[in-house]
Amino acid sequence: MAVAIVSSARQVGRLTNAARRLYSDVYPKISTHYTIHPRDKDPRWKEINMERVAEETDILIIGGGPAGMAAAIRARQIAAEKGAEVRVTLLEKAAETGGHILSGACVDPIALNELIPDWKERGAPMNTPVTSDKFGLLTKSSRIPIPVFPGLPNYNHGNYVVRLGHLVKWLGEQAEELGAEVWPGCAGAEVLYREDGSVRGVATGDVGIAKDGSPKDAFERGMEFHSKITIFTEGCHGHLTKMVSNKFNLREKSEPQSYGIGLKELWEVKPENHKPGLVEHTIGWPLDKNTYGGSFIYHLNVAEGESPLVAVGFVVGLDYTNPYISPFREFQRFKLHPYVNPVFEGGSRIAYGARALVEGGWQCLPRPVFPGGVLAGDTAGFLNVPRIKGTHNAMKSGMLAAESAMELVLSGDATHDRGVVPESYEEKLKNSFVYKELKEVRNCRPSFHTKLGLYGGVAYSAFSTLVRGKEPWTLSHGGADHSRLRPAQECQPIEYPKPDGVVTFDLLSSVALTGTNHEADQPPHLTLKDDTVPVKTNLGVYDGPEARFCPAGVYEFVPLEEGDGQRLQINAQNCIHCKTCDIKDPSQNINWVVPEGGGGPAYNGM
Secondary structure, X not given: OOOEEEOOHHHHHHOOHHXXXXXXXXXXXXXXXXXXXXXXXXXXXXXXXXXXXXXXXXXXXXXXOHHHHHHHHHHHHHHHHHOOOOOEEEEEOEOOOOXXXXXXXXXXXXXXXXXXXXXXXXXXXXXXXXXXXXXXXXXXXXXXXXXXOOOOOOOOOOOEEOOHHHHHHHHHHHHHHOOOEEEEOOOEEEEEEOOOOOEEEEEEOOEEXXXXXXXXXXXXXXXXXXXXXXXXXXXXXXXXXXXXXXXXXXXXXXXXXXXXXXXXXXXXXXXXXXXXXXXXXXXXXXXXXXXXXXXXXXXXXXXXXXXXXXXXXXXXXXXXXXXXXXXXXXXXXXOOOOOOHHHHOOOEXXXXXXXXXXXXXXXXXXXXXXXXXXXXXXXXXXXXOOOOEOXXXXXXXXXXXXXXXXXXXXXXXXXXXXXXXXXXXXXXXXXXXXXXXXXXXXXXXXXXXXXXXXXXXXXXXXXXXXXXXXXXXXXXXXXXXXXXXXXXXXXXXXXXXXXXXXXXXXXXXXXHOOOOEOOOOOOOOEEEOOOOHHHHHXXXXXXXXXXXHOOOOOEEEEEOOOOOOEEEXXXXXXXXXXXXXXXXXXXXXXXXXXXXXXXXXXXXXO
């Protein structure tokens, strides 16, 4: 799907008065989504039946990741223990359970041990226990080893390397066996409220809307799901979570969330390069000392007859300042390092993907409860950055959310007619390992914001680890990620090596491996609050950073068909739902909303 934004390149600030009179020609209408152009003002919708079918459930869970599945399982476990009839419904926007999941992933099994103690006997796809740890600082041509000792956040013995999408799919099967209802291909598009202002549930997205925003003959209204308690587990930067957070001012006492973008590939490698159970991380090159980020290389066990498999990934903090940084190209360049490159020689890349991740930690936690619902998992920001782990915290928070919800449902305090605040959930979190470990490492990530950059952050993190986070102060992140981008004229463009098609690759061939698909004839779900801003601000001031920070080629600047200048092309079909554009857009003009249910990437165990 291509949507054009016409610009006069860097000369846009010098439009003539005549050009300003032709405002609609210079800045054509881009966004056609109903969230930007309400249907009640569109005559094409005047005769369309807008009634929605409603389903009633007791507990509604939005998002089928580790937190959502853990919540569904725990709720049904309690229902079975109490002999109670409690309907638990989970909505997942991916066409198949686990299809949108992407993570490293090295998982601490602490929450899974509690939730399903016999997970090994049940066949959970946790087949690669960590056997060795490596950590190092990369310079341009060498690696400086950094010791990994027991007790350090990055000590991984006792953990498992997994393909998280496969684990989530297995969790979904466990939830359904217990009686939870899992609805894949159902994207929550709108939050519903009761008359008392509490969350009543959600509505799924409509289908059958043309690219120009008009109804097709096959138009179908979405469904409403009404619940007594709604648990939001949408993952990083959830679309509905943003709405709920704004309505109830959940971030009033917290700093703006800080994020990273994680890019990942799966490789089949030569047997002599494969070391099952090896977990390796690096910091440093190719990033400069003032850009936060690093890599992971995980070696997975495979079944007999299968090719040796390695997961490799690269994370770049989205608080970077240079608009010319391309996280995707930094990742490709990383694989050329003389220490890293031999792992992939003679190998074959079989998968690619990317996803934003929450990095703010303790300082950025929102209030997790509100009338009618709770936030759990990464949508609430429970990732432990120094450990590079969030699955265990996501699952534990989902379990606690389910316990609090079940208390209110079983007692009769939560009903369909009256919204209540699940206060006990917040107390359970405060008394859990989730809050304890986030508080202990609260100063590690923001310590990288000093003039010493990487070196100051590593030194401070080592100190903070030694005192177990008991320092009497809390460092600040210093503002939202999008506000840190500097004007292009203050920064140096970056020359990246051309892809060789062997170890490094271009963006479009990478996106082809994600299996991404969207209905072509639908309004772009990358909506613009103001169609003029990308030209006047993003291109004019920052030289179009969206063409570089997007890891899927959604935003692309191409020459005008006539005359000088460029236009921005939005290839919405490429979107892999990473949310980076919504986070890093310097003007905060991009609002990511859900496309038609089932659209997006089709990851296989990413």
